[in-house]
Amino acid sequence: MTDLLYQTDSYLRKFDAVVTAVDPENRAVVLDKSAFYPGGGGQPNDTGQLTLQSGVVYAVTKVKKQGSDVLHFLGEDQSLPEVGSQVHGQLDWEHRYLLMRTHTALHVLCGTVFRDYGALVTGGNMEPGKGRMDFEFERLQGELVGEIEAAVNREAQAGHDVRVKILPREEAFQIPDLIRTKINLLPEGIMEVRTVEIVGLDLQADGGTHVRNTSEVGTIKVVDYKSKGAINKRIYIELV
Numbered sequence: 001m002t003d004l005l006y007q008t009d010s011y012l013r014k015f016d017a018v019v020t021a022v023d024p025e026n027r028a029v030v031l032d033k034s035a036f037y038p039g040g041g042g043q044p045n046d047t048g049q050l051t052l053q054s055g056v057v058y059a060v061t062k063v064k065k066q067g068s069d070v071l072h073f074l075g076e077d078q079s080l081p082e083v084g085s086q087v088h089g090q091l092d093w094e095h096r097y098l099l100m101r102t103h104t105a106l107h108v109l110c111g112t113v114f115r116d117y118g119a120l121v122t123g124g125n126m127e128p129g130k131g132r133m134d135f136e137f138e139r140l141q142g143e144l145v146g147e148i149e150a151a152v153n154r155e156a157q158a159g160h161d162v163r164v165k166i167l168p169r170e171e172a173f174q175i176p177d178l179i180r181t182k183i184n185l186l187p188e189g190i191m192e193v194r195t196v197e198i199v200g201l202d203l204q205a206d207g208g209t210h211v212r213n214t215s216e217v218g219t220i221k222v223v224d225y226k227s228k229g230a231i232n233k234r235i236y237i238e239l240v
């Protein structure tokens, strides 16, 4: 089982850990703890490096969750570390921080569109610096795009704090905002729910990494929108 350091500190970019399992076939290792985000909820996985005490450096090319373990896939062809080895992990911070800004920007979009138009989110995806969200948003037309862009930038610049909490399942299920974002779809076995709140704007069950204040997001551009049917609409954003 890997302790997920990014869940409580998204700004942690270096950490020390111990190898708890090795998968030679996939050139992957499991660590007792990790700051690498393994991907999920529309946010891509982190990349970076692992360094052994001997000085051997491995590129971490991919990271993936497997049950309660996080698998770190190692590039190059040096021999793999042994179980029990101490490693120093380092994230590709430029990549991760841009994803944090992008992910928070998408939540600003989601919170603003719900508040102003009552439209619910049905899905989303992102790359560093850009992303899209799908809404049940029958009324969305070209004229609204400028209005939405102005509103999300007002909210980003307003400097809302972003708060992360880990709540017992029963407690989370009492929160109306979480019910709206379909928390009831969470699998039954999950006893704790991690929530991400943009104070005063948005609250969601979310496993991703976010900036601590919306002022770090910068300027958001609504670059396109698409109709995916009478009700379902997709909005594309980019960070400037």
Ligand SMILES: [Zn+2]
Pocket: 041, 103, 107, 206, 207, 208
């Ligand atoms: Zn999210």
